[in-house]
Amino acid sequence: MSTDQEELLAGTRRALLHRIAVAQTEERAPSLVATVVRGGEAVWTGARTSVEGHAPDEDVQYRIGSITKTFTAVLVLQLRDEGVIDLGDPLEKYLPGTGAGEATLAELLSHAGGLAAETPGPWWERTPGSLRPDLADVLGERPLVHPVGRRFHYSNPGYALLGALVEKLRGATWEEVLRRDVLEPLGLRRTGVRPKTPHAVGWAVHPWADVMLREPAEDLGRMAPAGQLWSTTGDLARFAAFLAHGNAHVLNIESLREMRRPAAPAEATDVASGYAYGLGLELRHRGGRALVGHTGSLPGFLACLAIGVEDDVAAVVLANCTSGPMLFPVAADLIRIVAEAEPLIPAPWRPLREFDSAVLELVGQWYWGTQGFALRLSADGPLSLEPLSGTGRRARFRSNGDGTWTGLEGYYAGELLKPVRRPDGSVSHLDLGSFVFSRQPYEDGASVPGGVDPEGWRGIG
Structure with missing residues (x-):
């Protein structure tokens, strides 16, 4: 199925549908839905499913996993822009006694705070959040596994700390602040911490047989700021438009550009693969195109939001399986298909109105x-x-x-x-x-450090 397809050429629409169909079929996803955004507006939605019932559309909820981190990062940047915090401040200034307070807020946002990748104890994504009622349960006795600020090391507990920071400084729960300060201003009515009908069921697909196992959908508790949210391709399309163009009621474009710049020390393997991390956003290169956004996963679900800023094209892809299709290549290909088949028409050149x-x-x-x-x-x-x-x-x-x-x-x-x-x-x-x-190379009379040889330019004689 598709919507608003008249805005793209028929050949472009078919190429988009073909790409997601290949991903869903070859990688055995129970369902896969995608939306493409161009110029800040959703211009195409397509879906494929093998499960009984109608194919999902842009209004069906999926869990989006770590794309939640980008929402949390926006909340932190709002605090910075209001002058409540400085990103160079250590966490200890606002949340004392965590054992990870040496890390700055910028380092936590960019996964350079030295924190462990996961929580101690049982797999937090597949067990109730009630097992981790306090930050101490999220961090454990040894929160830091690397020197602070020295390397990029993806950390889910780091974003739990940022969520707790938002709660303390706003005097409300992370969920309440998110809804009030981001979801409602952007009109994201189908995004939230709990699923609302219609929503997809999360499945595990057997690696060696075409059978499925239903995955549990746990409330993540303290870990919610790292990966709790449910959303739709329609809502994430609006969120992608915001990340690309800004919204004066949420976050200005300069702060969003700051989020899109590399902010963590890169590992050699990341440099080779064209991967970097900004402030709550992943930065990648594919096919010569720079893309920003985030991927996400939780048991039963995969998600990707990618934006080609230069092309002003974004793609959101969601699937309801624990593993299977690699969604970033799918999203990147959707962006490429639109950008190459229907390239952005540049704005007309206009002279300056006034100048000095x-x-x-x-x-x-x-x-x-x-x-x-x-x-x-x-x-x-x-x-x-x-x-x-x-x-x-x-x-x-x-x-x-x-x-x-x-x-x-x-x-x-x-x-x-x-x-x-x-x-x-x-x-x-x-x-x-x-x-x-x-004005001239080593111009005689200009204040060139070291001076200019008085014999001037010469050939070999």
């Missing part, structure tokens, strides 16, 4: 030593520095309002760009974090 003539004096070609760069002023606001060769350091710069600019990304993030003027007011050179950019 002093800035216009700075644009054009500059040289750092012998390497050429172009400084450009574009209608989207920031100055941009780009290597003429296509390779090299590049960055955008935000105006400070005093004739200087601050780097926003890459090597020059946070560095100051300022024009240095001669006594007559003309620009001598640009100073970028002590690097001198001159």
Whole structure:
């Protein structure tokens, strides 16, 4: 089945359906449902099922596992944006006595806090949360298994701590805060901590026989902020649109961009696979395309939300089996199919409405030593520095309002760009974090560190 398919070409729709059909059939999923988002709107939903009854649609709930962590991260970023916390603060400042208080809030968000991957005791995903009523039951006697801040080590208990932080600072349960501050403002009416009809049943599919076993659906208790939520592809499509474009009532786009930047020390294996972790979001590369989002799993369920930010296409894929289809490749392929078959139409070029003539004096070609760069002023606001060769350091710069600019990304993030003027007011050179950019390579008369050989340029004679 599919909905809103008139918004995509027939060939695109068939390719999308074919991809999820292959995944559901070959990987033996009882059901699989997917929704594609383009330009912030759901444009296609498709489903396949082998279980009696109608195929699931965008309104049927599945457990989404660790995609819950992204919701929890949004709650923490809201506290930061309101000035209640600083992400550089240690957890001990707000939740003393946990045994993991040395880790900062940013390190917990990015799984760099050194915490164990799982809770002590029985498998928390398949046993009642009542077995872990306190944070001590979640952390155990040895919460840290690595030095704090030194490496990425995925930690479910770390997000239980962040949920407890939200509860303490908001004076309400994590569930109440989530509903009030995220779910209701975004209109996610089919997302919650407990299932509501219609919802899928979680199954384990036997690895060597085409038979199934029903999985228990436990309330995770203290571990809820790490993986409790039930949701639908329709609600997660709206959540994906929010993560891509922001919402002034929930979280602004700059904070969401911060969530999408790598924030944890990468392991060599992760670098090789193109995987990194931001603040509650996974960052991956597939087929030359950068994707952000999160995967999730709980016994009986698999989930994936992926966003191709540059293409403005997202995909949500849900299945009701403990193992089977790898949903990230499926979601990535759905994004690729739409992006390649129906590429994003760029907005029309428009000139600036107004500009500072002093800035216009700075644009054009500059040289750092012998390497050429172009400084450009574009209608989207920031100055941009780009290597003429296509390779090299590049960055955008935000105006400070005093004739200087601050780097926003890459090597020059946070560095100051300022024009240095001669006594007559003309620009001598640009100073970028002590690097001198001159109009000509090692320009005679410019303030080049080390000076310029008075004999000038020469050949071999």
